[in-house]
Amino acid sequence: MLSRIAESLYWIGRYVERAEDTARILDVHLHRMLADPWVDEQTACRSLLGVMGVSLAESPGASDPRGEATSIEGPVSAARVVGLLGLDEHNPSSVVGALAAARENARGARETVSSEMWETLNATWHGLPDARRRVEQQGVHAFFRWVRERCSVLAGLTDATMSRDEGWLFLVLGRSVERVDMTARLLSTHVRAGGSIPSWLTLLRSCGAWETYLRTYRGSLDDRHAAEFLLLDRLFPRSVFAALSTAESCLAELEPDHSRAGVTTDAQRIVGRSRTNLEFRGADELMADLGSVLAGLERTCSQVNDAVSRRYFRQTSAVLWVSEAVA
Amino acid sequence: MADLFEDYRLGPGWDEMFGEPSMPRPTYEALHATLQPLSSAELGIRAEVLARAFLDQGITFALKGVERPFPLDIVPRIIAAQEWRTVEVGVAQRIRALEAFLDDVYGAGQVLADGVVPRRIVVTSAHFHREAAGINPHNGVRIHVAGVDLIRDEQGTFRVLEDNVRVPSGVSYVMENRRAMAHVLPEVFAATRIQPVESYPGQLLRALRAAAPVGVHEPTVVVLTPGVHNSAYFEHALLAREMGVELVEGRDLVCVGNEVAMRTTAGEQRVDVIYRRIDDEFLDPVHFRADSVIGCAGLLNAARAGRVTIANAVGNGVADDKLLYTYVPDLIRYFLNEEPILPNVETHRLDDDPDVLEHVLDHLDELVLKPVDGSGGAGIVIGSQATDEQLAAVRERIEFDPRGWIAQREVALSMVPTLVGNRLRARHVDLRPFAVNDGENVWVLPGGLTRVALPEGALVVNSSQGGGSKDTWVLTETPGAAEPEPPEEAPIVVVPSPRSPDPGPVAGPVAVQQQQQQQSARSGRPPAATSQRSAREAQC
Known part of the structure; x- marks a missing residue:
């Protein structure tokens, strides 16, 4: 498979997951701000922006890897958050931007993604100009729900129409890495606010995990169980552990030649270390050290991203052309 | 433009929004100010979205066998904090008195001997079940959930219209109404501080677990439903889902040797507390209607043996008999030695x-x-x-x-503006607050179901009579002024700020344009996929 195609598929996975998770997180957090009289809108908005890595002091979308998100100035309203994280088309981390970027990647790999997947992404992209109108007329919830539905349609078609070859592995890998990243970010809203706001209920809802959580723990809502569920649950597909495991098995399948000692690639090493770090520590231990665990997870995601890019997408250094020389 | 309130006339009842024509009461000022500038077309669109959301989520009510959405009116009803205080205390007082009464009539019968309530009233009640005598819940709770129907009379005083201590329904609409309203009319929420209602399933589960038989530490709670054809099935499913417990039908349960169990893929699993949404008559074919196929034979004996708790208890109907209702003020004086806080209707x-x-x-x-x-x-x-x-x-x-x-x-019930066609009109409403008794105190959900009679002048608000509902907002103690009680401050943990998300190879539509336009000009940044491709294209 062409590296370029593999990279596009990987990023389709990442962007679509990013769009979906951002939509979920925004939807639940904004609803929370309205429905709960004790939430302070300013604080909640700032914490949300901070966690999503938006720094208002700089121009939005500037992707400084060390982007400290604490320098937000001016009043931040819920509407502004929707604008920045939901509707900003120039920011590939906003919902709209991520969907556009996913479609752009699919356009470059049209012969590989199934036509049904392409059509879904393309139709979604064509629906984006309506998004703003939809938000105005029917409220943000309608828009976020639409996004979730489109992402689910794509996930379903991917599942139903792609053969489980390398391309599939890259797409699922991208999705899983993004999922780890988003869940870790989400959890860090909680830790950063001193463990009180937003509540675990909000966090679980943001992951679509509320109902499964209730079912699993029979309605007892406490910090330990909720953190355990989002970090460690083996069966819930959006838990950090499940996403890491999926990423790990994708990476393993991408390297059919098993070496006799350890694993072959850097990416496998990074993901495996991160997974075992969660798996073989008790929930209490993780809770006591949640801040650094989450920071570690976010680092893991970036490192995996780099390792995968190096290993599969840019094995040779890019040829740099000097335009005068061509002319 | 004020066309929404055009021709709004104060009706015969206490108008909750307006004291005088066009002069909103203080509690409604914020809402009135938000609605005023909306055109009827805008509100119409929102109302459609609202109706659509209810239909999609299956929030329906079966009326005469036809499943239809329970209409939610887009204008909420607002209750001030101090008014709610009265309701809360009054409802709890009533529940405590009725608990004492039930305990007495299914036990010693002192209240009958003392002549406070004539014995004939009790024994002629259709819902007095001798079968329930001698079943003593160990934490003393028979009314785990109650819904007390209130109205506001011509002076705005809350009065009790009837008590529901058997299987009161409607609480799901309280939760769903709030959720839907926050999605559809967020701007109205922003201006008001409203007490949340979503803790209800948690409170209910706590009360049910507290009622578990003696010696059971991790009780298994189930919700027992008559099945999908019941008019309140949606509610049964919602409560089970939000409590994270099993929703069972009678055929899923089996009772052997006074032990109740549910049939699961892993064999029979013991059940300790049954929150039943089935009427007494159908609950146990051994004691009640032998032809009932929705109940489970043997439940009542298991409850008598103290091996399972049925919530609400069997035989509660004697306490919400409408003739007994007339005696409740006396019961409050007799059992609690208090004066009733909420008066009855004459x-x-x-x-x-x-x-x-x-x-x-x-x-x-x-x-x-x-x-x-x-x-x-x-x-x-x-x-x-x-x-x-x-x-x-x-x-x-x-x-x-x-x-x-x-x-x-x-009584001319109080009135609240309601969207009728494309104008707001005064319509009669009532209120059903829900109370949960966990044996230690009676908790009243801050909100409750407001039902509205949609036809002009109609006084019967029941959903089974074609009524609609309204989201009911109970304001927090000090409206406007911030948090009465911010959650306790935990020490702030210093966590490195999350970094910006990883950028993709093609950084959004801008880069695409660049790719199209600037195939030769190199930007210094390393989106390698782009430059590789350009390089190949250039080679061709």
């Missing part, structure tokens, strides 16, 4: 004094006649709105069975 008993009966029969066209064991508004005759034939028919039935009826003064 009611005539028809069975003991022939003069009263005669008076009532002479004034049928001014009174409201209710069958004592009816629910859902069935059988109610409103004298002033009834035809002569209806009055004649009800007269005949009352003369035949005076025990079966009560007569109440016709």
